[in-house]
Amino acid sequence: MDEIAIGSWDRSPSLPIPLDILFDVVQHLPIQSILALRQTSRSFYAITRLRSLWALLLRTLVQEQNIPIPHFDGKSLDFLSALELEQLTCYALALRKNWTNPDPDAKREIDFYKPTEPDSRIIFMEFLPGRGNRLLISVTMIAQPRKYVIQCWNVAIPQPVCIAELAHMEGPYGGVVINDDPSSPAIMAMQSALTEILTIDFEEEDPESAFVPLSSIDGIREIHLLSGNTLVTRHPGNGGEVSLWDINDQPRETIQLVNPSLLQNDRCQAMHLRDDYMLIIRQQTVEFYSTIPRPNIIATPGAPISYPLAQHNFQWRTDSVNMSEQVSWDAARSHRPSPINVVVRFGSIYPWPVNILHHFVLTPNPAYVPERETSLYNLPYLAQPTPVQTIGSPVRLFAPSSVALGRYGTAVWLDSHTEDWMGPSDCGQRLAGRILMTTGESSNSQHSPQASMVFRVRDDDLWNKVAIDEESGRIAVGYVNGSITLFEYS
Numbered sequence: 001m002d003e004i005a006i007g008s009w010d011r012s013p014s015l016p017i018p019l020d021i022l023f024d025v026v027q028h029l030p031i032q033s034i035l036a037l038r039q040t041s042r043s044f045y046a047i048t049r050l051r052s053l054w055a056l057l058l059r060t061l062v063q064e065q066n067i068p069i070p071h072f073d074g075k076s077l078d079f080l081s082a083l084e085l086e087q088l089t090c091y092a093l094a095l096r097k098n099w100t101n102p103d104p105d106a107k108r109e110i111d112f113y114k115p116t117e118p119d120s121r122i123i124f125m126e127f128l129p130g131r132g133n134r135l136l137i138s139v140t141m142i143a144q145p146r147k148y149v150i151q152c153w154n155v156a157i158p159q160p161v162c163i164a165e166l167a168h169m170e171g172p173y174g175g176v177v178i179n180d181d182p183s184s185p186a187i188m189a190m191q192s193a194l195t196e197i198l199t200i201d202f203e204e205e206d207p208e209s210a211f212v213p214l215s216s217i218d219g220i221r222e223i224h225l226l227s228g229n230t231l232v233t234r235h236p237g238n239g240g241e242v243s244l245w246d247i248n249d250q251p252r253e254t255i256q257l258v259n260p261s262l263l264q265n266d267r268c269q270a271m272h273l274r275d276d277y278m279l280i281i282r283q284q285t286v287e288f289y290s291t292i293p294r295p296n297i298i299a300t301p302g303a304p305i306s307y308p309l310a311q312h313n314f315q316w317r318t319d320s321v322n323m324s325e326q327v328s329w330d331a332a333r334s335h336r337p338s339p340i341n342v343v344v345r346f347g348s349i350y351p352w353p354v355n356i357l358h359h360f361v362l363t364p365n366p367a368y369v370p371e372r373e374t375s376l377y378n379l380p381y382l383a384q385p386t387p388v389q390t391i392g393s394p395v396r397l398f399a400p401s402s403v404a405l406g407r408y409g410t411a412v413w414l415d416s417h418t419e420d421w422m423g424p425s426d427c428g429q430r431l432a433g434r435i436l437m438t439t440g441e442s443s444n445s446q447h448s449p450q451a452s453m454v455f456r457v458r459d460d461d462l463w464n465k466v467a468i469d470e471e472s473g474r475i476a477v478g479y480v481n482g483s484i485t486l487f488e489y490s
Contacts, residue, residue: 001196023053060091106488112160112484124139125465151313155474174223177224189226222268229247244291285314286383290373393413429461433454433455
């Protein structure tokens, strides 16, 4: 059934269309029409079972449109059958249709963590990349006595369970960062009185023994990014220099990134690291650096120092920044940098941020040559972010808000815009989202100042954190009372 003689199809008097032309026509049909076509005759039944057809449809309808594929988990398409390719195509398009609906339908909603300690609060949540898209990391802060509980949850089963837990009770706590490289054994870094690099023993049955230290760095610092074997930190003092560390075996500082044109205590909001360059967004600047170590012009002790290759200044100071490189089929095929989505909520002169989310795109530099070293004359991106759109997102005074940004361009956020559902109110929250389009692309709702999707609305202010996994169609929200709710849309 998986093989059909092209010659016999072409010679059929009742079906004179060449198979390659038929494929060109079929790929423009909706999936439901293709499945309906299967029911019309034996010939079309055989054609719509061809592996070559579903490989084409998966590529043109899903991959080239930069749509995530549920249940894919990095499999090689070369070894998948026609049925498996068909299922992946249908899963991806069904999730996309529901995900981008103005009122997405949650296929599953489950509360799976309700701490017993009073004064508990979720302060961090993020899905682990890769690993079957089944793991969520959360950090709960407990006020009395002060304690931080780091947990890893398997959310791919009917009742999510904690498979790893680490309680931090003594000394300072400076947060965690998750490794964006799923192939690295280092899963996360935690900052306390020292910087610890941790992995998880997934075979360990006792959750309290599953977090395993790999290495550590003495001293207190801000941790910002973990990518493969590179940890990026910032010195908390007046110097405020950014440091890159090689965390293999014995961690060592490889380079410092210093911007002499501004106060280094200007905190870092977001970072992006690639082979030989780094992008840092601070409260009011966008900075590009080379990460290739070179001897300092003036001999000084310590790691080599790198200065900005280019810099852009925002007009206003940012309150929060989320940045993610967009998955791009075209960029991957041409071995070019992908556009980077940046979602900014600017600060104001008042004790609360502005009620607008600004979407910028860092556009790849058309003159960039990937084979050449990154330099002032060979920058991978244009230094000035391109403003694409603004999205109304009001936040009441002292109300919690949070933004998460996915690799496939989905932005989700918590805000206070509930008037359309509940009328004027002193409390209430909205879980909303939008598919962001990079410059030059089009969308029917691209220039609308409103959210494209509203996932949920509630009449209180208990939500305070949000996390997203586009490939599995999951959104997790954390509460100010320490609870977690998982929504699934696939």
